[in-house]
Amino acid sequence: MNNKKIVVIFPGANYSADCPLLYYAGFKFETRGYEKISISYGDFTNKHNSFAELIEEVKLAVLLKLKAVDLSQYEDIVFVSKSIGTAIAGWIEEKLCIKVRHIYLTPLNETLPYINKDKNIIIVIAGTKDKFLDADTLKEHCTKENIYLKLVEGVGHRLEVKGDMNKNIELLKDLVSTY
Template identity: 80%
Template sequence: MSDKKIVVIFPGVNYSADCPLLYYAVFKFETRGYEKVAINYGDLTNKYDSLAQLIQGIKSDVLLRLKDIDLSQYDDIVFVSKSMGTAVAGWIEEKLCIKARHIYLTPLNETLPYIKKDKNIITVIAGTKDKFLDTETLKEHCKKENIYLKLIEGAGHRLEVRGDMNKNIELLKEIVSTY
């Protein structure tokens, strides 16, 4: 009997599963025999006034959708999340009482409670110019929790360096190699 494996993609608000970091995550895990589920928030992102409300609304919506999939039947569950999706992924793992391995891309402050040493975190990746979460705050948190943090010098929230195509292709390759 072969292992049942699944990768679940939790995108950001303006960073869908078709964007490079998530597209190649799916590609890489599918070649390793993982089933995939890519969450799509649809028009939910237009329905809320604040990020906090948006995250709450999306958590409930995603929980309903994932309840249709019996994640407990999988031997390996990997959550790849970006930005707002990082807060949702951390919460979903706890809510469904499952053990997932995490790849957190550009987490938010709201994600920090889920980035803990007793979780199975493959990597946390952020840019030093990310405007959504202070680099020092994230560094201190990961150090305290003994979690591997990969900081990309000069990269913003999309893990890209403005205006440097070659550098961004290099970064994409470097980041995807950690998955």
């Protein structure tokens, strides 16, 4: 192997790779010598009857994009994912049969099957007020699977404190330091 490393950013449906948590994750890994790929879901999020239908179509589109990249040439592959991206990243690892290290930000119920002790998960981060996945459910799951979970008190799915820029900058700095 030639020490090639890559980070793949899987955004949320309404949280692009340019939003703070994902932008700085990519930036941090790039400063460590990783190549970076940021996935985009395009118009998918507006044309589906159900969330399950949306996830299935996005999975297939992302699979096609990543099959075009020879991931076997990389010694270290890190997937940083947020929200819907967490379900897609977990599925992609299994579908491509590759070894990946994961950073899961605000996972969904659909992600829980991929958050298990047999995977290489760096960290799972969520807010205690996330409306998409109950914090107690996630905590119980991560405890059972022996996965490191950072629960941020009082924040929701965007991992932000409403109306307080200084607290958000502190929180962003704290979260990015865990990557």
